[in-house]
Amino acid sequence: MIIAFIQRAILLGIPLLYGSTGEIVTEKSGHLNLGIPGVMYVGGISGVTGAFLYENACGNNIENMNPFLAIMIPLLASILGSMLMGLIYSFLTVTLRANQNVTGLALTTFGIGIGNFFGGSLIKLVDSEMPSIILTKTSDFYSKTLPFADNLGWFGEIFLSYEFLTYMAIAIALIVSFVLNRTRIGLNLRAVGENPATADAAGINVTRYKYVATCIGSAIAGLGGLQYVMVYTDGVWSNDAFGDRGWLAIALVIFALWKPTVAIFGSFLFGALCNAHNYINGLGVATQELFKMLPYAVTIIVLIITSMRKKREHQPPEHLGLPYFREER
Amino acid sequence: MSNAVKKHHEPLIHITKRDDMIWWKAWLIRLAAVLLGLLVVGVISVLLTKGNFFETYSIMLRGAFGRLGSGSTRLLWKFLLETALLLCLSLALTPAFKMKFWNCGAEGQALIGGLAAAIVMMKLGDKLPYWVVILLIFAAGILAGAVWGIVPALFKAQYKTNETLFTLMMNYIAMQLVAYYAYVNAVPAGSGQIQSIANGHLPVIGGQPYLLTILLALILTGVMLVYLKYSKHGYEISVVGESQNTARYIGINVKKVIIRTMMISGALCGLAGCLMVAGIDHSVNPDTVGGLGFTAIMVAWLGQLNPLIIVLMSGLIVFLESGAAKVADTFYLNGSYADIVAGIVILFVVGCEFFIRYSIKFRHKEGKA
Numbered sequence: 001m002i003i004a005f006i007q008r009a010i011l012l013g014i015p016l017l018y019g020s021t022g023e024i025v026t027e028k029s030g031h032l033n034l035g036i037p038g039v040m041y042v043g044g045i046s047g048v049t050g051a052f053l054y055e056n057a058c059g060n061n062i063e064n065m066n067p068f069l070a071i072m073i074p075l076l077a078s079i080l081g082s083m084l085m086g087l088i089y090s091f092l093t094v095t096l097r098a099n100q101n102v103t104g105l106a107l108t109t110f111g112i113g114i115g116n117f118f119g120g121s122l123i124k125l126v127d128s129e130m131p132s133i134i135l136t137k138t139s140d141f142y143s144k145t146l147p148f149a150d151n152l153g154w155f156g157e158i159f160l161s162y163e164f165l166t167y168m169a170i171a172i173a174l175i176v177s178f179v180l181n182r183t184r185i186g187l188n189l190r191a192v193g194e195n196p197a198t199a200d201a202a203g204i205n206v207t208r209y210k211y212v213a214t215c216i217g218s219a220i221a222g223l224g225g226l227q228y229v230m231v232y233t234d235g236v237w238s239n240d241a242f243g244d245r246g247w248l249a250i251a252l253v254i255f256a257l258w259k260p261t262v263a264i265f266g267s268f269l270f271g272a273l274c275n276a277h278n279y280i281n282g283l284g285v286a287t288q289e290l291f292k293m294l295p296y297a298v299t300i301i302v303l304i305i306t307s308m309r310k311k312r313e314h315q316p317p318e319h320l321g322l323p324y325f326r327e328e329r
Numbered sequence: 330m331s332n333a334v335k336k337h338h339e340p341l342i343h344i345t346k347r348d349d350m351i352w353w354k355a356w357l358i359r360l361a362a363v364l365l366g367l368l369v370v371g372v373i374s375v376l377l378t379k380g381n382f383f384e385t386y387s388i389m390l391r392g393a394f395g396r397l398g399s400g401s402t403r404l405l406w407k408f409l410l411e412t413a414l415l416l417c418l419s420l421a422l423t424p425a426f427k428m429k430f431w432n433c434g435a436e437g438q439a440l441i442g443g444l445a446a447a448i449v450m451m452k453l454g455d456k457l458p459y460w461v462v463i464l465l466i467f468a469a470g471i472l473a474g475a476v477w478g479i480v481p482a483l484f485k486a487q488y489k490t491n492e493t494l495f496t497l498m499m500n501y502i503a504m505q506l507v508a509y510y511a512y513v514n515a516v517p518a519g520s521g522q523i524q525s526i527a528n529g530h531l532p533v534i535g536g537q538p539y540l541l542t543i544l545l546a547l548i549l550t551g552v553m554l555v556y557l558k559y560s561k562h563g564y565e566i567s568v569v570g571e572s573q574n575t576a577r578y579i580g581i582n583v584k585k586v587i588i589r590t591m592m593i594s595g596a597l598c599g600l601a602g603c604l605m606v607a608g609i610d611h612s613v614n615p616d617t618v619g620g621l622g623f624t625a626i627m628v629a630w631l632g633q634l635n636p637l638i639i640v641l642m643s644g645l646i647v648f649l650e651s652g653a654a655k656v657a658d659t660f661y662l663n664g665s666y667a668d669i670v671a672g673i674v675i676l677f678v679v680g681c682e683f684f685i686r687y688s689i690k691f692r693h694k695e696g697k698a
Contacts, residue, residue, distance in 0.1 A: 032493065034433075092676065096683035101431055101493065102630040103679055105623055110672025113665045120663025239665070247497065254494050285521065286512035293505040296498045303498070307490035316491060321431075327346065 003157050005272070005279050010166065011232055013271030015040070015242075017169045018224030019249025020256060020263045021176055026086075026217035027253060028180060029210045030193040030319040031093055034104025036221050037246020038111020039085045043222020044229045045115040046081025047074035048237045051138035051230075052122055062137045070141040074226060082222025085111055086215040094210045097323040108246070115225075116239040123239075132238035139235025165227040172220055173260040180260070189213055193317035196324040206324060224249065248274075251299040257306060257314045270295045343690045355685045362681030363645065366674035370653075373669075378660040385656055392655020393648045408647060410539040410609070413546035414601060416643040418625035420546075420553045421597030423634050424590050425478075427557065428570045430485065432591065434496030435598045436622025437503035438477040440615070442599025443606035444507050445473035447526060447613040450606075451514060454528025462529045466607045467600070474599015475592045477503065482591030486584035500622070504615040511614050523612045531608040542604045549597070554636040566590055598622070624671075631678050649674055 019040055026033045033039075051074040058064035089107055092098040122133050143163050152160060180186035191199040192209045200206050228245070229237050252270055256263035277283055277291035306314045367386070374385040395404035418435045425432040446466045454462055477499060484490035516524050534540045557563040565586050569576045576583050606613050628646055632639030653670035657663065 034493075088676065092680050096680045097687075098679045098682060099630055101433065102627050103676070105433075105627055106672055106675040106679060109623070109627075109668050110676065113668025113672055116665035117663045117669055120665060124661075124663075239663075244501065247501070250494070251498060254491075284512075286509050289505050289508035289512055292508075293502055296501040296505075300495060300498045300502075303495055304484055304488070304490055307484065307488040310488075321493070325344075325346070327344075 001279070003154055005275070006158055006268075007161065008275050009271035010162065010268050011271070012274055013267035013269075014166050014169045015224035015228045015232065015245055016249045016252050016270050017173060017263055017267035018227060019221045019246060020252040020267065021169070021173045021260050022217040022219070022221030022224075023250055023253045024217075024256070024258055024260055024263065025176055025180075025189075025220065026214050027258065027320055028189050028193045028317055029213035030196060030317055030322065030324070031090070031210060031214055032100050032104065032321045033086075033089055033107075033214060033217065034101055034250070035085065035089050035107030035111060036104075036218075036250055037244070038108035038114075039082045039218045039221050040111075040225040040228075040246045040249070041115030041242055042085050042111045042225070043078045043082040043219075044225025044237065044242060045118045046222070047078035047226035048133060048135065048229055049118060049122065050074040050077030051135045051235075052133065055135060055137055060137070062140070065137060065141070067141050070138050074138060074142075074230065075223075078222050078226040079219045082218045082225070083215050085222070086218025087211075089218070090211045090214040093323065094207055094214070097325060100321050100323070115242070119237050119239045122237075130238075132236050132241075135230075135235035135237070137235075139230050142230040143234070163231045165223070165231055169223070169227065170264055172223075173264050176220075177260040190317070193319055196319055197326075200324075200326060206326075210324075221249065248295055251296060254306075254316075255299050255302050257302075258316065269298075273298065341691065344687050345690065347686060347688045350685055358681050358684050359678060362677045363674060366677035369677070370670050370673055373673075374656060374660075377662060377666075378656075380660060388656050388659055389648075389652030392658075393652040404651075406537065406539050408644075408651060409543050411647045411651070412640075412643045413539075413543040414605065415621055415625060415628060415647060416546045416640060417542075417549060417601035417604065418598060418621055419628040419632065419639045419643060420549050420636060421594050421601065422625055422629040423553060423632075423636065423639065424557065424563075424566055425594040426629055427634050428566045428587065428590050430482070430587060430591060431493040432478070432481075432496050432594055433493050433626060434477065434481065434499045434595075434622070435625045436618050436620065437496070437500035438474045438595045438598035439602035439605070439618045439622055440500075440503040440507055441477045442470035442474035442602030443613050443617050444503070444510060444602075445469035445599070446529075446603040446606045447523070448510070450526045450529035450611075451523075454526065459529075463531065463607075466529055466531075467603055470599045470603030470606075471596045472599070474602060475596040478591040478593075478595020478598070479588060482588045485591075486587045507613055507617070508615045522614060525611050529607060530611055531604070539609070542608050545600075545604065550636045550640055557634075557636070562586075562589070627675055627679075631675065646671060646675075 019036055023033060023036050054065070054070060054073045085107060089103060092103045093100050119133065123131060126133060142165065145163055146160050180190065188199065188204045189209055191202065192204060192206050196206045225242060228242055229235065233241065248270060252263055252266050255270070256266045273294040274292070276294065277288040283291065371382055371385050374380065375382050378385070393404070393408055395401055418439060422432055422435055446469060449462065449466045449469045453465060457465070481490070481492050481495040481499060484495065485492045511523050512521050514523060515521050531541055534544070557566070565576070565581050568579070568581060569583055569586050573583050576586070602618065605617055610617060624646060628639060628642045632642040649671045650667045653667035654664060657666035
């Protein structure tokens with residue numbers, strides 16, 4: 001039971017980890033992308049569309065499907081779709097210097113709309129009884145786990161029993177953490193987010209860094225949507241099922257104090273908090289609703305404590321949310 | 330490259346800040362952005378539906394306002410009601426935004442106000458005289474909204490806690506509280522939903538159930554216009570928004586202004602929540618506000634934080650949403666088509682501000698190629 005709880009928590013946490021790793025990359029460039037919930041929807045539906053087209057092209061027969069293509073097509077579609085969203089966001093906020101909060105929220109409306117619209121249209125195409133698209137064949141390829149995990153007892157079940165997208169999320173978080181803290185590119189990116197004017201004076205191409213960080217961040221976040229559809233729900237897309245996870249991912253960024261490594265454990269904790277109500281005996285339905293508040297309440301507490309302690313390395317990037325115009329100093 | 334003489338490189342496009350543009354020019358640009366957005370929407374619609382380009386727009390108009398000359402005013406009232414509710418929330422956000430306090434919590438502040446109203450309706454509705462109940466509904470809703478606004482403001486004033494994220498999180502706390510309340514007090518029990526509360530409905534004016542909300546929204550527009558433009562509070566808000574140091578220098582108590590303004594902002598959201606629960610739905614659930622609180626953030630910003638323009642923008646957004654919903658309905662598209670339409674037009678309007686604030690100069694052509 002404990003093992004099942006941990007597994008579930010990790011599975012639930014991974015979309016949040018993708019979302020928040022992506023958002024951390026974006027925020028390090030000084031851009032608060034509130035469009036992440038929309039981006040994650042688009043990432044999910046792009047992957048679903050890719051998988052749908054490929055399954056149809058193979059005549060819906062798993063024999064004809066090439067495992068490599070079955071994984072790569074949805075993956076690339078997802079990355080492409082969410083990068084496009086990132087491009088819209090960065091064009092508006094970097095080049096046109098639009099207000100980031102408003103652009104982000106509009107992008108969320110737009111992205112969730114796109115997700116549900118294409119989801120709904122695909123559902124109509126297959127004419128299924130249920131209001132969902134079922135892509136079990138593609139999902140099968142995504143849910144391949146390590147063959148020897150089952151033989152290793154509890155250790156295997158807790159650490160080795162996951163799909164590759166899970167390990168990829170952790171790997172991406174570690175890589176992002178390394179790049180941010182140990183490389184010149186990361187240093188430059190942080191400089192752009194802390195003080196773009198100084199970075200500009202030091203010869204860093206501020207605009208390029210902001211664009212690239214936002215687009216890569218969106219691509220990473222979009223994978224969270226893909227993981228949710230392909231692994232968590234076993235290839236079933238239903239409209240609005242992804243819910244408010246995008247906002248939780250943004251909450252996780254604060255919780256993790258803008259550190260991807262902390263976000264890894266934070267995402268497991270959030271996954272556990274989201275799921276705790278299912279594992280505590282004797283909770284009424286009503287009390288369960290109160291328990292669902294936990295991740296948000298914990299985030300608020302962390303937000304308050306970090307702002308009270310005012311430790312420099314725990315603060316958001318200095319120029320987060322502010323536009324940069326070179327000639328306006 | 331070992332080029333000793335560095336060539337002077339002049340970028341192709343040069344962007345400079347504009348002086349204030351004449352108002353009608355700025356409005357032409359905004360109008361052009363809206364039209365351009367609608368054009369894109371039209372093209373997408375034609376691609377999706379294989380329908381007639383112009384027909385799409387006429388369907389949108391019909392969906393938002395009803396068929397001309399049909400005598401039915403149902404859709405028109407619905408349009409006015411939705412505009413009024415969106416307007417209330419956007420106006421509530423305006424003073425906070427003017428102070429550069431990014432209150433993203435209208436959804437939660439309205440919801441908690443609605444919850445307070447629902448509690449009064451259910452628990453006291455049949456025990457006290459009608460008018461006392463109505464007064465209590467408003468008092469409770471406004472108070473609850475104000476509390477939801479003050480909490481992030483206190484921490485912002487004291488510790489500079491990031492208010493965007495704080496208010497965002499508060500939305501979900503409010504939603505879960507409402508979900509909890511709805512389960513505990515479900516009618517019929519166990520359904521997890523409150524069907525309809527019998528007592529404490531707001532009075533109906535002139536036989537039109539929506540008229541009260543619409544009138545209140547109009548009054549609020551006037552009050553907010555005067556408050557922001559001609560009152561001492563309004564002046565303090567704009568100084569704090571421009572520069573907190575200046576505000577301190579001229580003797581404004583910045584903390585007090587932040588907390589007071591957020592109290593007002595939250596209270597007005599709470600009022601909107603009261604109107605939704607006691608005036609229209611007569612019930613409460615986590616979806617009562619239905620994302621209107623988030624839309625209001627965009628509307629307040631698109632409306633330049635000017636109450637009169639906000640009225641226009643609320644109308645525009647509601648028109649887009651309901652018109653697009655009708656298009657989706659007519660051509661059997663998914664209902665989320667409306668969100669895409671609204672999203673596209675908003676992105677165009679947000680983007681067009683650039684051309685109002687900055688001017689683009691191209692590189693002068695040099696003599697040689």
